[in-house]
Amino acid sequence: MIRYIWPETNPCESFYDTLYDRLVEQGTVHIDDDPVLYKGEFDTPTGRLEIYDEDAPTEDGDDIDGEVSLEVPDPIESRTDDDGDYRDEYPLMFMQKHSKWRIHSQYEYQPWVREINEQPQLDINPKTAKRRGIEDGDYVRVFNDRGQMIVRAKYNDAIRPEIVNTDQGWWERDYIKGHHNNLTHMDICNATGNFAFYDTAVEVEPAPEDLDTSKYTESNPRGSTPDSAGGE
Amino acid sequence: MTNYGLVIDQERCIGCQTCAMTCKQENNVPMGQFWNRVLTVGGEHVDTPSGTYPEDGESGDLDMNYQPTACQHCENAPCVKVCPVNATYTRDDGIVEIDYDKCMGCRYCMAACPYNARVFNWDEPEHRPEDGTGDVAERPQGVVEKCTFCSHRVEDGLDPACVVNCPADARIFGDLDDDDSTVSKYISEYNTEQLLNEKGTDPSTYYVQGKMTPGRPWTSDKLETELGDDEAAQATRRRNGAPTSEHGPTPHVPAETAGGDD
Ligand code: SF4
Ligand code: SF4
Numbered sequence: 001m002i003r004y005i006w007p008e009t010n011p012c013e014s015f016y017d018t019l020y021d022r023l024v025e026q027g028t029v030h031i032d033d034d035p036v037l038y039k040g041e042f043d044t045p046t047g048r049l050e051i052y053d054e055d056a057p058t059e060d061g062d063d064i065d066g067e068v069s070l071e072v073p074d075p076i077e078s079r080t081d082d083d084g085d086y087r088d089e090y091p092l093m094f095m096q097k098h099s100k101w102r103i104h105s106q107y108e109y110q111p112w113v114r115e116i117n118e119q120p121q122l123d124i125n126p127k128t129a130k131r132r133g134i135e136d137g138d139y140v141r142v143f144n145d146r147g148q149m150i151v152r153a154k155y156n157d158a159i160r161p162e163i164v165n166t167d168q169g170w171w172e173r174d175y176i177k178g179h180h181n182n183l184t185h186m187d188i189c190n191a192t193g194n195f196a197f198y199d200t201a202v203e204v205e206p207a208p209e210d211l212d213t214s215k216y217t218e219s220n221p222r223g224s225t226p227d228s229a230g231g232e
Numbered sequence: 233m234t235n236y237g238l239v240i241d242q243e244r245c246i247g248c249q250t251c252a253m254t255c256k257q258e259n260n261v262p263m264g265q266f267w268n269r270v271l272t273v274g275g276e277h278v279d280t281p282s283g284t285y286p287e288d289g290e291s292g293d294l295d296m297n298y299q300p301t302a303c304q305h306c307e308n309a310p311c312v313k314v315c316p317v318n319a320t321y322t323r324d325d326g327i328v329e330i331d332y333d334k335c336m337g338c339r340y341c342m343a344a345c346p347y348n349a350r351v352f353n354w355d356e357p358e359h360r361p362e363d364g365t366g367d368v369a370e371r372p373q374g375v376v377e378k379c380t381f382c383s384h385r386v387e388d389g390l391d392p393a394c395v396v397n398c399p400a401d402a403r404i405f406g407d408l409d410d411d412d413s414t415v416s417k418y419i420s421e422y423n424t425e426q427l428l429n430e431k432g433t434d435p436s437t438y439y440v441q442g443k444m445t446p447g448r449p450w451t452s453d454k455l456e457t458e459l460g461d462d463e464a465a466q467a468t469r470r471r472n473g474a475p476t477s478e479h480g481p482t483p484h485v486p487a488e489t490a491g492g493d494d
Contacts, residue, residue, distance in 0.1 A: 100249070111263065155277075158280060160285050
């Protein structure tokens with residue numbers, strides 16, 4: 001197993017070989033360990049882990065004024081845009097959330113997981129989709145000035161109407177066309193000093209009709225597509 | 233008598249699909265087939281809720297739950313009754329099992345099972361990795377297969393793989409005939425439902441709904457940090473699927489059958 005995990009080309013191959021041989025030779029051992037690592041209080045007002053913080057630093061967007069807001073902010077790029085119509089052209093905010101199916105792009109190829117999570121999809125609120133003539137399960141083109149990707153729309157009422165999402169970590173070979181990172185940018189977010197991948201403006205439209213989607217035509221018994229189990 | 237059963241705490245379940253995956257691995261389940269499926273109760277797809285997103289001060293009605301579903305090991309199993317060659321039978325310990333040598337692939341049992349728990353090998357089974365996985369021999373083309381409560385593990389004194397590997401401790405296995413077993417205690421102390429109870433199948437799988445149980449390793453409402461050393465050691469052993477002694481909470485698999493190695 002371990003041999004399988006470390007690729008042949010790993011520069012430290014001999015090191016892992018030694019580890020592997022020791023493991024085979026000596027076997028495993030069960031350690032009665034205390035699994036609770038942190039028992040004290042955190043340095044927060046409640047002493048607990050706090051998921052939501054009223055005083056967290058925020059972006060200085062026009063519509064935010066330094067206050068925490070539940071409005072979807074103006075995307076960074078429309079704030080720096082010369083004529084200010086970027087947001088009109090690309091009214092949806094595109095996130096690429098982490099999913100339970102992978103660790104970043106690792107395990108993307110796992111055949112068992114892919115039986116359930118078969119292909120990249122766009123979580124889209126049914127209202128947003130219907131306004132654009134998109135049915136549940138249709139292939140859609142997601143695009144902005146930088147690029148595009150073609151994925152399958154998944155109606156999801158848990159996502160707010162101004163936002164769409166494709167889970168991060170898919171490889172280029174998994175897409176019918178394009179890739180989610182063709183859409184993202186490298187602008188830096190003031191609040192974190194890091195890339196603001198979720199702050200990406202896009203528009204969505206039905207995919208061209210002559211699209212070749214044959215790589216995913218085999219009927220999948222499970223998965224998150226409309227013809228799969230998971231209702232009831 | 234021993235009568236094995238499973239409690240699944242739907243309030244604890246996080247829909248991670250680990251039970252579905254570990255089942256495939258442990259039981260050498262072919263590609264395209266699942267013995268153990270985690271369905272989503274709510275919207276149309278896996279991981280979507282019912283209701284609509286609250287806008288403009290509306291109150292929200294979004295609602296989503298997970299429904300892990302495998303063979304329910306019915307006490308009054310319709311699949312056993314319809315099998316013309318007695319390939320599907322109920323063992324003395326309550327586990328409903330298939331003799332794959334006897335199964336002739338008529339699939340009457342699939343029609344009879346209200347839980348869609350059974351799958352049929354239409355084609356030559358394919359595995360990943362190709363040589364197969366786990367501790368169970370592959371089943372041939374042309375037979376029906378399904379969850380066995382990991383009878384090969386249970387016989388070694390180990391809990392089923394889905395139970396050991398559930399990271400939310402939402403799955404609890406044990407002897408329904410023993411009033412002191414965790415499953416019996418949870419069934420008497422918490423609100424549990426059997427799926428499609430009206431069909432008269434009397435499943436040995438019980439779903440906790442409403443108040444959350446303390447989960448698999450503990451029968452008390454103490455936190456892990458509040459457990460005494462003995463109890464904590466027991467809990468760790470149980471978490472790892474190892475048999476426990478007669479001290480502390482009652483073992484899930486009776487101690488006399490214990491002796492396996494994980
Ligand atoms: S492994 Fe546990 S938490 Fe995960 S889906 Fe199965 S029952 Fe739910
Ligand atoms: S769930 Fe289906 S396969 Fe399992 S015992 Fe009941 S009827 Fe038979």
